[in-house]
Amino acid sequence: MLGNSQASTKPLFKLIKETQLSLLKANNSQESERSLIKRILSRPEFSAVIAAVVIYVFFWSVAAPFRTLAATMTILYQGSTIGLMAVSVALLMIGGEFDLSAGVAVVSVAVVTSITTHSLGLPLIVGMMLSIISAMAIGVWNGWLMTKTGIPSFLITLSALFMLFGLNLGFTRLFTKSVATPNLSGTPGHDLLRKIFATEIQIGRGPEVTLNILVIYWLMFVGIATYVLLRTRFGNWIYASGGNPNSARAVGVPVTKVKIGLFAFVGFSAWFYSMHQIANYNSIQAGSGYGNEFLYIIAAVVGGCALTGGYGSAIGSAIGALIYGMTVQGIVYAGWDPSWFRFFLGFMLLLAVVLNLNVKKFSARR
Numbered sequence: 001m002l003g004n005s006q007a008s009t010k011p012l013f014k015l016i017k018e019t020q021l022s023l024l025k026a027n028n029s030q031e032s033e034r035s036l037i038k039r040i041l042s043r044p045e046f047s048a049v050i051a052a053v054v055i056y057v058f059f060w061s062v063a064a065p066f067r068t069l070a071a072t073m074t075i076l077y078q079g080s081t082i083g084l085m086a087v088s089v090a091l092l093m094i095g096g097e098f099d100l101s102a103g104v105a106v107v108s109v110a111v112v113t114s115i116t117t118h119s120l121g122l123p124l125i126v127g128m129m130l131s132i133i134s135a136m137a138i139g140v141w142n143g144w145l146m147t148k149t150g151i152p153s154f155l156i157t158l159s160a161l162f163m164l165f166g167l168n169l170g171f172t173r174l175f176t177k178s179v180a181t182p183n184l185s186g187t188p189g190h191d192l193l194r195k196i197f198a199t200e201i202q203i204g205r206g207p208e209v210t211l212n213i214l215v216i217y218w219l220m221f222v223g224i225a226t227y228v229l230l231r232t233r234f235g236n237w238i239y240a241s242g243g244n245p246n247s248a249r250a251v252g253v254p255v256t257k258v259k260i261g262l263f264a265f266v267g268f269s270a271w272f273y274s275m276h277q278i279a280n281y282n283s284i285q286a287g288s289g290y291g292n293e294f295l296y297i298i299a300a301v302v303g304g305c306a307l308t309g310g311y312g313s314a315i316g317s318a319i320g321a322l323i324y325g326m327t328v329q330g331i332v333y334a335g336w337d338p339s340w341f342r343f344f345l346g347f348m349l350l351l352a353v354v355l356n357l358n359v360k361k362f363s364a365r366r
Contacts, residue, residue, distance in 0.1 A: 044304025045316035047355040051302070051348075052323050059330035066333045070209045075325040077211070080218035081273075083321030085292075086299035087221045088269035090317035091229070092262045093300050096242030096309030097153040099142065099266050101160035103292030108164045109135045109274035110181055110284040111172055118182035119175040124189035132271045138164070139267025143260035165290055172286035185282040197272075198279035214276050218318070221269070225314035238262065243310025298345060299324055302352040323348070 059066045085102055092099055109131045117127035138160065146156045169179065176182055184190050197217075200210040229235035240248035241255045249255050277284055301307065302323055303316025327348075331338055 044311060044313045045319050047352060048303045048316050048319040052319050055323055055326050059326060063330060063333035066330055069204060071329060071333060073203060073209060073211050075329050076215045078328050079322040079325030080215045082295050082299050082324050083318050084218045084221055084273050085269050086296045086317040086321050087225050087314050088266040089296040090300035090305050090312055090314055091225055091238060092266055093305045094242050094309060094312040095238045095259055095262045097259055098157060099263060100157040100293050101164055102266055102270060102296055104161055104164045104168060104289040105138050105270040106274045107168050107284055107286060107289035109271045110278055111168050111286060113278060114181035114184060115171060115175050117187055118184060124187050135267040135271035136264050139263040140260055143263030147256045147259055168286040179286050181284050181286060183283045184278060194279040197276045222314050222318045229314060239310055298349050302348055304356055
């Protein structure tokens with residue numbers, strides 16, 4: 001009888017154990033599903049991806065020219081003109097700082113290259129070397145002055161913006177008696193410069209469909225920056241420096257060097273983009289660039305960068321720049337008044353901040 005009782009309890013214990021295992025698997029599956037959703041929602045570029053899809057579908061439905069391959073190449077190029085600088089600005093914002101001189105710094109580099117090459121008669125390669133030194137020096141100066149004085153980077157770079165803007169106009173008028181930099185189209189080495197920085201790559205069979213090489217450089221910048229942020233110690237330092245600099249210093253993060261390095265990277269990006277402009281347009285208006293810094297910041301913020309630092313991604317800045325390109329060209333292809341573009345930029349910035357804030361709160365609750 002005792003043997004029968006023990007035999008009858010074995011299936012019961014087995015059933016209970018199987019039930020517990022199935023419940024555990026179900027709970028693990030739910031937790032895994034919640035974890036995946038949370039990871040997706042917590043990505044800085046999540047809101048930007050949704051916005052990009054909505055904007056693309058909208059213009060695709062209202063503007064027939066928007067659907068062509070040529071339009072896509074134009075949109076990508078338009079995005080790259082903002083996106084290449086937006087990558088470095090995004091990294092700087094993740095590090096907790098701003099650079100309002102980034103727009104005019106691009107023109108400053110072009111002024112140095114053009115004047116040293118055309119007006120002073122130096123070889124183009126020498127002008128390029130002097131300009132990259134100048135660009136990096138501007139970034140290092142901004143970063144060093146900010147870290148040494150404790151003055152917010154907003155004010156440091158705002159003063160640099162006005163000083164560089166004045167220097168651009170002053171030196172250009174001094175050497176050329178005009179507000180445009182010298183035309184470098186006939187300068188020895190300019191053809192090589194154009195091949196490196198402004199080549200048009202044919203896409204497909206039609207000669208009218210081309211892709212500017214700046215788009216490829218832009219994607220390379222995004223890829224390298226993403227790798228640095230996610231896979232290197234320096235990337236961790238960037239997030240730590242922007243999130244909580246005091247705590248970062250306490251654990252040995254060289255916050256000062258990180259911030260100066262990020263400002264220097266903005267300077268290098270300004271040089272790189274300036275070389276494209278010189279190669280593509282031969283000459284630049286000395287008074288241009290003013291206001292472009294806000295476009296770089298908007299692309300970064302729309303892509304998920306927090307204004308307070310410590311949060312964001314390079315991929316997000318690329319999506320923000322792509323949204324800019326789609327909007328600029330979409331308005332043109334739709335035949336609308338371009339005057340509405342600035343309103344859309346402001347609205348897009350406000351909406352991005354609100355969406356990012358609410359997505360982060362929702363992700364935290366889950």
